[in-house]
Amino acid sequence: MAKSVKALVEPAVLAWARKTAKLTVEEVSTRIHVDEVRISGWEDPETDDAPTVRQLQRLAGIYKRPLAVLYLSEPPTEFQALRDFRRHPGSTDPTSPDLVYQIRRAQERRHIALDLLSIENETPSRLELQASLASDPENVGRDVRDLLNVDEQQVSSWRDAREAFNGWRRAIESKGVLVFQVSGIPVSQMRGFSVWEPELPIIAVNMQDAPNGRMFSLLHEFTHLMLREGGICDFEEDDRSPSQAVEVFCNAVAGAALxxxxxxxxxxxxxxxxxxxxxxxxxxxxxxxxxxxxxxxxxxxxxxxxxxxxxxxxxxxxxxxxxxxxxxxSSTGFAPPSTLAVARLGKPFARLVLRSYRSERISLNAVSDYLGVRVKHLPKIEELVAAA
Known part of the structure; x- marks a missing residue:
């Protein structure tokens, strides 16, 4: 019986799922209360041991993967890894499992958006503006303002930092960039990350940051996209090593644009x-x-x-x-699920999902899954995304 169960679950897939979740065998053992030797055995093609269905379900939960993925015949092609511009002295792998998951979810949403646009026979727009480290940051900052059609009059019309962040976000989204907000990640670990792709590149900022901080992150990561590269950033400039030249440049452009x-x-x-x-x-x-x-x-x-x-x-x-x-x-706050969903995903992504549902391209369950809310919250989300 052990061999027949083992045949259904490939050790290489289990090892891939754990490693891409940035978890050690010891950490998995602690979470599911199974001996480390057994977990290592599940990932060893030379042994016959395999997890039970219940154990597989628990593994899928902590690896943040659908259960069906663990039954694949081989590890799937992983989404692109991001360059890490942060500096963590003495640490060889500072990226936490939660941050890895947020990066993966952002890339999954991009693929969803591309699929929905294809279904609707629409072509995503491309970000044409480019920059290089040899460029003058002041000139690039002016180019960014011109591209996004943001001027001093527009800025003065925003009542506060939160409205300014939303204004800059709308302007960047209008150029075909997916802007997401993530939660559950300390600001000390990540303020923003970006994924460069010719179509629907991604910017993600940390919801736990202040609106002014998120606004700077937006422009910093937008500069990364103009450089045609993405990464995980923290924006510090105390280290003037060559590896930090990109971060220094992105900071300078963000300041010049803002x-x-x-x-x-x-x-x-x-x-x-x-x-x-x-x-x-x-x-x-x-x-x-x-x-x-x-x-x-x-x-x-x-x-x-x-x-x-x-x-x-x-x-x-x-x-x-x-x-x-x-x-x-000391800050506290609460927002309803519908508001949080739009804040996290952005209006363009939410509109695309709802439009595909209205044209009967996807099911109601798919809408709920893509937006991460229960069906009862969808009418309110429609109201929010319809607003300017």
Whole structure:
């Protein structure tokens, strides 16, 4: 009987599912309460041992894979891995299972969108704007604004940081980019990631980040797409090694797009301040509010144009980071499932799914599955995506 069961489950598939979930044999053993030797035996083609159906179900749950995948005859072709731009001293594999799952889910949704567009006989638009590390970040930032049709008047019309984030998101989505928001990942581990593809490239930002932080992530990752590469980012610049050149460039372009030099240097607060390197909190807050960017972006741009010193920048930025951590730790909030679904998936993706259902291309169960909500929430989602 053991051999017949083993024949239904390929050891290579079980090993692939565990490794791509970034779990060790020891971690799996702890979660399903099965001896490590047995789990290793399940992945060994030379042994006859195999998990029971119940154990397979539990494995599928912790590997975050459909049960049917574990019955495949061979490991499927995996979605592309992302370059990791983060620095984790002493760690050889810093990507957590939860982050791996979110990256995989984002790529799965892209494939769903491509399939639905094909069913509807539609061709996805392509992102044509390109950049290189040899480009001037200021010029690239202006190109980004021009492409997205965002100007100073548009920015000033946004009431606050949350509305500004949504405005930038809509502009980027209008260029054929899928913008997702992920949850359950600490901001310290990931603020954003991107996946470059010629059609429907992906940007994902962390919902646990503040709106201003997510806005910077959007433009940072959009720059990655213009460089025709994706990755997992944290945006730090303390390490000036060659591997960080891309991150430094993406930060510079994001800052230039969010706060152009003409807008900053022509602002009355900056003009009245003069050349002194020290800026008051009131001045920085005023510039942040007027230009709908974080105080850190203001600081970055002031440093870029030598209106402050590296020492003042580092000291003030560190204080802002401490304030940010305290604010995020004390923040609370609740949103209904329909609102969360649209926030996570974006209106273009949700509209595409609903349109395919209305044209009877997919079932109601598929809609519920693709949007990650119960059927009862679909009418509210339709209302949300219909809004401008």
């Amino acid at each position: 706060l152009p030099s003409s807008d900053l240097l022509g602002d009355p607060v900056v003009v009245d301040h003069g050349r002194g390197p020290a800026w008051s909190d009131a001045e920085l807050q005023d510039l942040s509010r007027r230009h709908r960017v974080s105080r850190e972006v203001v600081l970055r741009r002031l440093l870029r144009f030598e209106r402050t010193t590296p020492g003042f920048y580092r000291q003030t930025r560190q204080r802002f980071l401490q304030e940010y951590v305290r604010a995020r730790e």
